Amino acid sequence: MRFTIVGAGAIGGITGAHLIRAxxxxxxxxxxxxxxxxxxxxxxQLEGLADIRAVPKAALLPSEVRPPLGTLICAVxxxxxxxxxxxxxxxxxxNEYALSMQNGLAYEDVAGLVGRERTLVACxxxxxxxxxxxxxxxxxxGGFHVGELDGQISERLRALAAALGTVQECEAxxxxxxxxxxxxxMASVFFATALVDAxxxxxxxxxxxxPVLSDLVAETVAAADAVGVRLPELHGFDPxxxxxxxxxxxxxxxxxxxxxxxxxxxxxxxxIWIDLAVRKRKTEAEPQLGRLVxxxxxxxxxxxxxxxVLELILEMEKGRRGFSYGNLEEVxxxxxxxxAGPG
Numbered sequence: 594m595r596f597t598i599v600g601a602g603a604i605g606g607i608t609g610a611h612l613i614r615a616x617x618x619x620x621x622x623x624x625x626x627x628x629x630x631x632x633x634x635x636x637x638q639l640e641g642l643a644d645i646r647a648v649p650k651a652a653l654l655p656s657e658v659r660p661p662l663g664t665l666i667c668a669v670x671x672x673x674x675x676x677x678x679x680x681x682x683x684x685x686x687x688n689e690y691a692l693s694m695q696n697g698l699a700y701e702d703v704a705g706l707v708g709r710e711r712t713l714v715a716c717x718x719x720x721x722x723x724x725x726x727x728x729x730x731x732x733x734x735g736g737f738h739v740g741e742l743d744g745q746i747s748e749r750l751r752a753l754a755a756a757l758g759t760v761q762e763c764e765a766x767x768x769x770x771x772x773x774x775x776x777x778x779m780a781s782v783f784f785a786t787a788l789v790d791a792x793x794x795x796x797x798x799x800x801x802x803x804p805v806l807s808d809l810v811a812e813t814v815a816a817a818d819a820v821g822v823r824l825p826e827l828h829g830f831d832p833x834x835x836x837x838x839x840x841x842x843x844x845x846x847x848x849x850x851x852x853x854x855x856x857x858x859x860x861x862x863x864x865i866w867i868d869l870a871v872r873k874r875k876t877e878a879e880p881q882l883g884r885l886v887x888x889x890x891x892x893x894x895x896x897x898x899x900x901x902v903l904e905l906i907l908e909m910e911k912g913r914r915g916f917s918y919g920n921l922e923e924v925x926x927x928x929x930x931x932x933a934g935p936g
Contacts, residue, residue: 594756595663596620599677601628601637601652603721603864604694605668606729608760610639610647615759618663621652622681629654631727641721641731641859660684664753665691665707671699671880675706682706690749692739697777697881698888704742713750715739716772718828719761720860722867732860735828736762740769768825774817775824777885778832781809782852784882784902785924787865788909790916794853794861802918805898805925807845810835812896816885819892828855869909870916878906901927 594617598605601621609619621637623629632652639645655677662685669677674695685691690711693700704712718735737757741750744767754765766772785806786796796802814832817824824832829851834844856862868876882903886896901924908914 594618594752595661596666596756597622597658597662597664597681598666598668599623599655599681600667600669600673601625601632601729602668602723603729603732604717605666606637606723607639607643607719607721607731608666608668608694608757609649610637610643610645610729611760612756613647613649614645615756617756617759619647619649620658620662621649622655622658622677623652624654625726626654627726628723635727638728639731640724640728642734643731655680658684661686662689665689666694667691667699667703668694671695671697671702671877672875674699674702674880678703678706685711692753696780696877697773698884699880700742700773709742713739713741713753714769714773715757716766716769716776716827717761718776718855720864722860722864730859733855733857734761735855736764738764738766738769738772740766740772742770744768768823771817771823771825772827774813774820774822775827775830775832777881778810778813778817778824778835779827779830779852780881781813781899781902782806782849783863784865784878784899784906785809785921787863787869787876788902788905788916788920788924789918790870791918792861793856793863797849797853799918802921803845803849805921805928806849807835807840808928809898809902809924811837812889812894812899813885816889816892816894816896819889819894865906869906875910876906878903878910882906895931897928897931898924 598609599622601623629652636648692713693703694715700714716738721732754763757763830848
């Protein structure tokens with residue numbers, strides 16, 4: 594198959610390198626000149642859990658792209674979706690389609706540009722990070738669920754799932770949006786752990802913070818219920834274990850352990866934390882978490898804890914707040930103040 598991958602960072606790089614190794618034709622599109630020059634010069638070097646030197650058909654700036662595109666994979670961070678896809682959408686042939694390989698509700702932006710009938714969605718739980726020009730680290734294994742927006746198992750979906758199965762295990766799903774919402778519930782924990790300068794497993798192992806982390810997930814579950822999405826278990830994480838009311842401590846711990854277990858010495862912290870602490874750049878908090886909070890509000894669901902996490906991360910992006918466990922305590926305090934109402 595022919596693929597045009599927009600965003601040659603962690604997810605796009607891992608995906609593209611494996612597709613190239615499997616014999617597919619891949620063109621990388623990115624805006625980072627130094628990264629593109631390195632890929633053109635010596636290929637993309639994938640390190641960590643795989644050692645692959647992948648030589649793509651081309652590595653281009655958006656302005657250099659020409660049709661045909663084949664399958665257009667959008668693997669940029671959610672805040673860059675529109676600017677990444679807008680110049681390429683007119684180049685997509687009628688029989689071609691786009692795959693949103695992103696977090697949150699970014700697929701809606703892709704669909705708005707290429708049409709819902711030409712938009713597929715991927716939910717994935719593998720990860721890594723950009724290391725330096727031409728180098729990407731494959732840090733955590735996982736898998737894919739890919740699907741059509743209408744839930745149909747089409748022939749193009751089957752073909753895509755077969756191709757992506759060379760990257761990680763891939764399932765053609767009739768409920769990919771449910772998978773994506775389950776991942777958003779998991780992401781509520783990820784965003785919260787980014788408030789602390791500690792490994793994810795260490796934070797999740799502190800029983801002191803299990804209640805607030807559980808309540809963060811519960812808010813996202815309530816939003817999913819309001820939207821009408823069915824939430825499946827995702828790689829050992831069951832969002833339904835966090836529903837409001839009496840919870841099974843064993844089920845909650847099992848799900849938190851599943852999250853912790855997805856990290857390893859190559860990747861012990863989230864991309865959100867890396868953006869804040871290492872790359873010193875804006876995170877996906879506003880386009881991901883902010884969009885979720887706004888959607889929930891439209892459906893009458895309050896998310897005070899997730900809103901508090903969002904506000905704290907935005908302060909950290911501006912350099913006005915540091916990392917600490919005290920940030921998690923502040924999320925708790927904020928929720929208590931909201932529930933108490935005006936005094």
